[in-house]
Amino acid sequence: MAGWRYRVILFVLVPAILAAAVFLGYTTWLTASRFTRLGEQTIAENTLLLVREKVDTIERYIIRQDNAAFGLVDLDSMLDPEDLAGATLLQDRWLPVASELTPTMRTLVVLDATGEEVAGADRGGDRAQGEFVKVLTERLLPEMDLTRLHPGRLKHLHHTVAGRSYLLSYERRSHQGRRYYVIARHDTGAIVREELSRLFATEEGKRQYNIVDQDNRRVHGPSLANAGDYLVGLRFPTTLYNWRLQIAPKQAPRLEEQGRNRRRTETALLAVALVVILLGVGFLLYAANKERRLAELKGDFIANVSHELKTPLSVVRMFGELLLTERVKTPEKRKQYLEIILRESERLSSLIENVLDFSALERGKQTYAFARGDLEGVVARAIETFRYRVEHEGVEVDLEVLGEIPPVEMDEQAIVLVLNNLLDNAVKYGGRTPVTVTLEQVRDFVQVRVRDRGPGIPPHARRRVFERFYRSDRDREVRGSGIGLSLVLHIAQAHGGRAWVTDAAEGPGAVVAITLPALPPSRSAAPGPEAEPRA
Template identity: 40%
Template sequence: MAWSRERRILLPLVGLVVLSVAVLTTVMFRSSFHLEALRERAIVEATLSLAKEKSDRLDKRVIEQDNAVMSLTEGDPLESFGSRWLDVASVQSPTVRAILVVDLNGPAHEVLALASRSPGPGDDEIRRLLMNELWDELDLTPSDQLKHLHTSRLEKSYLISYWQRMRSGRRVLVIAWHDVPSIVHDLFPRLYEEVPEESSRVNVVDSKGRIVFGQPISKGALTLGRRFETTLYKWQVNVSMARAEDLARAVERRRIWEMGLVLLSSLVVVLGLGVIVVAVSRERKLALAQSDFVANVSHELKTPLALVRMFSELLLLGRAAPEKQRQYLEIIVSESERLSALIDNVLDFARVERGTAAFEFREANLVETVGRAVEVQRGRAERQGVTITTEIEEGLGDSPLAVIDERAIEIAVINLIDNALKYAPGTEEIVVALRGEKNRFVISVIDQGPGIPKAERRRIFERFVRGKAPSTQVRGSGIGLSLVQQIAEAHGGAAWVEDGRGPAEKKGASFSLSVARRGA
């Protein structure tokens, strides 16, 4: 009844979870398309951010050089203002070609001083170009702020950095004349070719769209550009996104991957639920088996105890004849041995299940060990009218040495014989056989009972599992064969059951366990 109630609760809950997964999958599919639009927008924004970063990188590098020049020329006399700068110019301001100081007080705007990294006729050309053509483009409003002029003449581009200062009581203009070809050929490669895969995506163009630096960006590529904000403000840096076709393919691949991931996740959830249902079912079966085990063990304990008590009370009355007294004592001894064997079985099984069983392996004679187990059960078998016969393979009598735990092997054989005596009705002879194979020894206990159906053989060695045949309705603990299997595995072997030696109508069963040979 309890399991039926649990099933009525569990099944609707599983259905709700499956429905929730289906709803979640649908929502994820719909969200996937919306997320792609957001992702494309994010790609555009990321590309714009990259273009801004690349334009700002150049501005920052040029301004760093201007500040270096500014700090090196402050406070020095006009006659020697450039000497300190020239000593470190190639390192601190590599793109600055010349520095000029111009008087702003007089109308002639006299050049008071000039320092050049390459003195020569070019210096006069700079002076004339500045005074005759570029002067009117300078912003000369009083200010100590650093300013820049980017202009072109006769297809040549010029970049000038300038700032005003007070020197010897008069206002002067300090000008740093940048070598634009040096910026293009030396500075741009260092700034924009640091990442090889990016170099094919970046170029710099002038105001007419002509490429100043870099390679043409391939046709069909989505390109975003940004002007240099402070220095070369008439030029712009272009950054290409992936080509439209590549972007579409990437989006489609990502969508398929995400959908696959959602489907896989849903499948995992459903499989997980299936596993949970199976686990709950198995746990329930195990709980029922444990309940049967407790009932069976209780019965197994109760029966010999009741017999011991009953015949002990008869002996206490003192009315039984000597022959009867001996018979009662034999029954008491037999039931006590049965009770002791059951308790030992339960304790051994509990130790193995907890993993606390301490096997004591040592070299021993397997024939002698099997023989002791047979002798333990021989008296009980004779009382049931059953003969126990041992069959030792020829050649094993003197030297079947194996590294074993003798007590554990005895327990395993005793359990197999007990199983035959209890569940194989009509058996007149039980054969205990020992044979050697290439890498192992095999111990078999063969009865003449109804046998074990093939459908039950795989599970017959599981704990608390008992056969469904009528003969198995005899009460038992359900742990004997499981203990046999665990002992066999601890010895590097296995346990199994197969048909016995009898005819089809009474073929019997052959229960076997194997033990690894020494050194195998």
């Protein structure tokens, strides 16, 4: 039954727990990640709306200037040969209102189909106008593809020449069957310095922005590399189309760092949870395996106890029947049979006492009557009684007292039970070699050491000899129940001492020992107290 339960735990419960834990951890992580992404997405969407609004505002701002300036260009008056003021019409009409109507426009020119300048005006003067017309005709006109331009349609060219950014607005017009082109140049620096600063004045302290070109080089504004996933950019669609406006929340670096910390924390928590689950599963397997082993040991214990009870009972019954049927011929044989019956009865009584004490210990109902007593006398009497039990086996049991032994507080019956178990083990596993019991005071404790001259205890078994029901492979060849040393350990600890096992210092054999606290001199001299029950 225990093995069946262990297999259910191992092959059904443990995989189910692991699967549930992994699913729960993954679901938790996925939910947290979704909420995080939802928050980041909300911030990104709001920022994108702001970027689109600013880009559209700048686009409309530039186009509004284009429409205002181009509305002042009258080809009929400008190209009328009888109108002497036609050549200076742009200067007369546009320059007086340029700073108000077209604040970022610097040059306005009209070219014919061959690319020759028909009229023009520049807010920087004739020299600036001449320099621009030269760059226009040599470098910019080939990029404008004027032959495909439809009449009245406003177009823009955003181009860089010699490291300088040019933004041109142009449209095609016709006059008396001929094609002419009205071209305006905007100051891109003024757009980003003045208009963007004005647009983001209401976002002061909330947003950061910059302008980058198509190679991601900064044109204007600070670096936003620390903004991470919170950086949103949008290219200008028709005017400054080689540039991209980028915006990030002012706290974007902090939000990005918090996001990284949150992800690290979530990963760490998930790892810790997984470790805890694995430890829990490991502990469950350990507990299940221990329960299985304990069940097996209990089964062995029942079998051993049954055998231990059956053997002396069979001997007592056999010799009792011989005596009852009066088939014993001599008084010497009769005495020998009676001694055998007595020894087996004592052995049976000892086993039953062990089982009863162990049962009380298991139920937590074991109590001890502590009183000040003479440990040396108790040990001597226990050895004398034990000698009578094993004298037929020819085993020598000696008592060695080193120095003066102080009184101790003890339960005399419990100590006798300890001695009986230790001596019984020494005789069984020592191979009927001489057994020595040593009494000695070591600092504040009295040691009781029982040594045999047998093969000793294997190193791997020393840590487990005090476990209940434990019997090594070698022990299975010797009669025993597996609870004797467990009782020894519990009684020693109940007396405030301890128990241990080691190899003999000289020669073969093993030493099993216990310690009991020695009474202080003042208490040793005091009259003996009444027995005091204690659990």
